[in-house]
Amino acid sequence: MKWLETKxxxxxxxxxxxxxxxxxxxxLTVELxxxxxxxxxxxxxxxxxxxxxxxxxIVIADDSDGILYVFxxxxxxxxxxxxxxxxxxxxxxxxxxxxxxxxxxxEEHPWLKPVRYSYDRANRTHKxxxxxxxxxxxxxxxxVGVGPIHAGVIEPGHFRFICNGxxxxxxxxxxxxxxxxxxxxxxxxxxxxxKLVLAENIAGDSVVAHTLPFVMNLESLSDFExxxxxxxxxxxxxxLERIAIHIGDLSAQCTDIAYQxxxxxxxALRTPAINYFQFWCGNRFARTLIRPFHQPYPLTDELIKRxxxxxxxxxxxxxxxxxxxxxxxSVLSRFERTGHVIKEQMHKVGAVGIPARxxxxxxxxxxxHPTMAYKEFLYNPYLMQSGDVYAHAYMRVQEIYRGFSxxxxxxxxxxxxGNQTSSAxxxxxxxPLKANYMAINLVEGWRGETCHITCTDxxxxxxxxxxxxxxxxxxxxxxxxxxxxEISDFPICNKSFDQSYCGFDL
Amino acid sequence: MFDIYKILKLQGKxxxxxxxxxxxxxxxRGRPVISxxxxxxxxxxxxxxxxxxxxxxxxxxxxxxxxxxxxGDCQKICPSQKIQFTxxxxxxxxxxxxxxxxxxxxxAIQLDxxxxxxxxxxxxxxxxxxxQVSAGGDNADEYELNACSNVxxxxxxxxxxxxASPRHADGIVITGxxxxxxxxxxxxxxxxVPNPKIVxxxxxxxxxxxxxxxxxxxxxxxxxxxxxxxxxxxxxxxxLTFLNGVLELIKHRQTK
Numbered sequence: 001m002k003w004l005e006t007k008x009x010x011x012x013x014x015x016x017x018x019x020x021x022x023x024x025x026x027x028l029t030v031e032l033x034x035x036x037x038x039x040x041x042x043x044x045x046x047x048x049x050x051x052x053x054x055x056x057x058i059v060i061a062d063d064s065d066g067i068l069y070v071f072x073x074x075x076x077x078x079x080x081x082x083x084x085x086x087x088x089x090x091x092x093x094x095x096x097x098x099x100x101x102x103x104x105x106x107e108e109h110p111w112l113k114p115v116r117y118s119y120d121r122a123n124r125t126h127k128x129x130x131x132x133x134x135x136x137x138x139x140x141x142x143x144v145g146v147g148p149i150h151a152g153v154i155e156p157g158h159f160r161f162i163c164n165g166x167x168x169x170x171x172x173x174x175x176x177x178x179x180x181x182x183x184x185x186x187x188x189x190x191x192x193x194x195k196l197v198l199a200e201n202i203a204g205d206s207v208v209a210h211t212l213p214f215v216m217n218l219e220s221l222s223d224f225e226x227x228x229x230x231x232x233x234x235x236x237x238x239x240l241e242r243i244a245i246h247i248g249d250l251s252a253q254c255t256d257i258a259y260q261x262x263x264x265x266x267x268a269l270r271t272p273a274i275n276y277f278q279f280w281c282g283n284r285f286a287r288t289l290i291r292p293f294h295q296p297y298p299l300t301d302e303l304i305k306r307x308x309x310x311x312x313x314x315x316x317x318x319x320x321x322x323x324x325x326x327x328x329x330s331v332l333s334r335f336e337r338t339g340h341v342i343k344e345q346m347h348k349v350g351a352v353g354i355p356a357r358x359x360x361x362x363x364x365x366x367x368x369h370p371t372m373a374y375k376e377f378l379y380n381p382y383l384m385q386s387g388d389v390y391a392h393a394y395m396r397v398q399e400i401y402r403g404f405s406x407x408x409x410x411x412x413x414x415x416x417x418g419n420q421t422s423s424a425x426x427x428x429x430x431x432p433l434k435a436n437y438m439a440i441n442l443v444e445g446w447r448g449e450t451c452h453i454t455c456t457d458x459x460x461x462x463x464x465x466x467x468x469x470x471x472x473x474x475x476x477x478x479x480x481x482x483x484x485x486e487i488s489d490f491p492i493c494n495k496s497f498d499q500s501y502c503g504f505d506l
Numbered sequence: 507m508f509d510i511y512k513i514l515k516l517q518g519k520x521x522x523x524x525x526x527x528x529x530x531x532x533x534x535r536g537r538p539v540i541s542x543x544x545x546x547x548x549x550x551x552x553x554x555x556x557x558x559x560x561x562x563x564x565x566x567x568x569x570x571x572x573x574x575x576x577x578g579d580c581q582k583i584c585p586s587q588k589i590q591f592t593x594x595x596x597x598x599x600x601x602x603x604x605x606x607x608x609x610x611x612x613x614a615i616q617l618d619x620x621x622x623x624x625x626x627x628x629x630x631x632x633x634x635x636x637x638q639v640s641a642g643g644d645n646a647d648e649y650e651l652n653a654c655s656n657v658x659x660x661x662x663x664x665x666x667x668x669x670a671s672p673r674h675a676d677g678i679v680i681t682g683x684x685x686x687x688x689x690x691x692x693x694x695x696x697x698x699v700p701n702p703k704i705v706x707x708x709x710x711x712x713x714x715x716x717x718x719x720x721x722x723x724x725x726x727x728x729x730x731x732x733x734x735x736x737x738x739x740x741x742x743x744x745x746l747t748f749l750n751g752v753l754e755l756i757k758h759r760q761t762k
Binding site for chain 2: 117118119120128129148149151152153154155156176177178179180181184185188189191193194196197198201202203204205207248261264265267268270271278279280281282283284285287288296297316317320321323324425500501502505
């Protein structure tokens with residue numbers, strides 16, 4: 001077998017990963033991704049370093065049959081490797097990440113620049129204040145720099161536009177300002193409880209989406225099969241987070257086109273959504289809700305009743321506002337054809353989540369690599385074709401409606417079996433993890449495919465947790481979306497894509 | 507047109523008339539109370555705490571809200587149930603010491619009037635414009651600060667607003683553990699705010715670094731240079747914690 005085949009939520013011994021010569025690795029990667037439209041790169045990273053010899057691992061997902069391909073090569077960090085990006089553009093960010101950390105040269109990489117100025121970068125003389133921006137010279141053109149601190153209450157990042165008059169020819173996005181050393185801290189924190197809190201703090205808007213894959217990796221590494229009621233509660237939490245963030249984004253999209261009513265009403269609807277989490281677990285962002293091996297906050301009958309009442313009340317207020325917003329010519333004229341992307345582009349950059357689905361790509365982990373309750377019914381993702389800001393907004397509406405129906409469906413299943421999992425916190429040490437193992441888990445968060453790859457050392461301690469936020473793929477989609485747009489449309493485009501700064505910077 | 511009226515009627519009144527009065531659900535973890543029940547000396551709480559917020563000295567337990575991420579694990583694992591989180595969300599203070607909860611203490615956290623600079627009430631009592639700087643913030647604190655100006659919490663009615671430029675601001679609100687990569691932009695932003703100006707740290711990560719404390723990717727030297735006027739604990743900060751803290755700071759509510 002050329003590669004190791006596994007499925008979402010799979011675990012295997014690290015030594016099972018085939019190691020091949022770089023040339024073979026190169027050809028296999030290019031062949032898999034470029035000849036199968038259903039294949040995309042989930043992550044490409046350096047797993048370990050031994051006296052300068054790096055172990056590179058790639059995970060490629062095949063959406064047609066729910067298989068993950070894992071294979072690897074070992075190369076010395078003083079070598080220079082032929083860049084795969086030239087043939088598979090979606091790998092550009094992963095090669096850049098490796099280049100930044102290990103100083104390894106990728107020949108003919110079209111864009112070999114630092115990604116986040118991590119503190120442990122190979123070359124500390126590269127400074128974030130001195131990023132090598134792409135330049136075009138010409139009397140008709142001018143540059144506009146925005147950030148790192150933005151006008152609103154949002155995270156920092158720098159955007160450099162090259163414009164012809166009001167028209168954007170090119171946008172380059174410089175990130176790294178949020179870099180907190182998350183992956184290193186996963187190594188340094190010794191107690192599992194500390195690592196769990198760290199996972200919850202990767203991206204505050206995706207607490208469930210980032211804690212779930214880490215927790216499910218822990219469970220697959222210790223052969224713990226989560227009871228059905230626990231699985232159902234987690235599915236509900238993931239969908240509730242989706243609803244809470246999407247409704248907030250709809251509000252923000254209305255703000256950016258100066259539509260006050262939509263901004264206020266969708267914004268007000270966000271409050272009961274996140275307040276439900278507060279009732280459930282004491283935190284409006286679902287922190288402490290997702291924990292391994294037990295269910296800290298079981299969905300009691302009272303909580304279920306409250307959840308159903310919330311859904312009903314929410315829907316009653318949501319639907320008329322949706323009808324009003326999407327029937328208003330002044331809204332539609334600002335939404336339609338703005339920030340437009342096409343399927344070929346999204347395939348090329350390896351987009352995931354909403355940016356992929358609004359161009360007709362059927363890329364949704366709930367459908368292609370289902371785990372949790374999604375395994376028990378066929379979830380069919382909503383797809384659109386127009387790829388513009390309108391599609392971003394309308395897709396959010398549809399995802400919210402589907403979130404309702406998934407929650408109701410899962411609640412029925414939960415009511416049928418009742419709560420069985422203990423709510424008492426077990427001693428985590430009583431669930432030993434398999435030594436020298438790797439676990440992979442992908443979750444479709446509201447932002448898209450979120451992946452954690454967790455590895456253990458010879459003692460069964462976690463010594464590696466590779467985090468991938470969907471933004472790793474999707475920031476480039478935003479840069480393409482604003483090309484040939486008015487620069488004044490940038491805020492609405494940025495809000496529509498709504499990528500994570502801290503999830504990317506780690 | 508009628509549709510719009512219908513929508514407005516359906517929404518009803520959304521604002522919270524008095525932000526000091528709402529009662530949060532019992533599960534909400536706000537100000538903790540540490541009872542004087544006998545400690546079994548297992549020090550589980552000290553070891554399990556992800557951020558070293560709990561100290562055990564001479565058999566007495568204390569909990570620092572400036573470090574606490576409110577995971578509530580200490581409450582769950584303590585065999586003698588010494589630590590209980592209450593739903594009291596008024597946990598902001600201008601004194602770093604006031605955030606350290608001692609054993610047997612069960613009183614509201616307040617601002618120390620002695621520490622409030624005189625110019626704060628006279629300049630900002632009626633209007634306070636704030637510039638928010640996220641320096642490694644994880645977007646949860648930012649979401650909650652945004653929520654302060656939504657239709658529910660509506661801090662605009664108190665004359666408090668977020669502004670887009672430091673030159674329009676009376677102070678800065680910092681979220682996040684302050685990354686090395688944001689240290690310089692933060693300094694530039696602070697320098698651009700006209701005097702007198704205030705500094706507010708929003709969220710546990712800003713106050714102490716939180717779960718990121720000790721990471722080599724941080725640079726917190728900014729905080730050694732300037733006086734902090736308000737510490738707002740939380741992970742993330744609750745809008746009610748932020749609003750009550752800021753109102754107390756600028757309105758001298760404690761002197762009534």
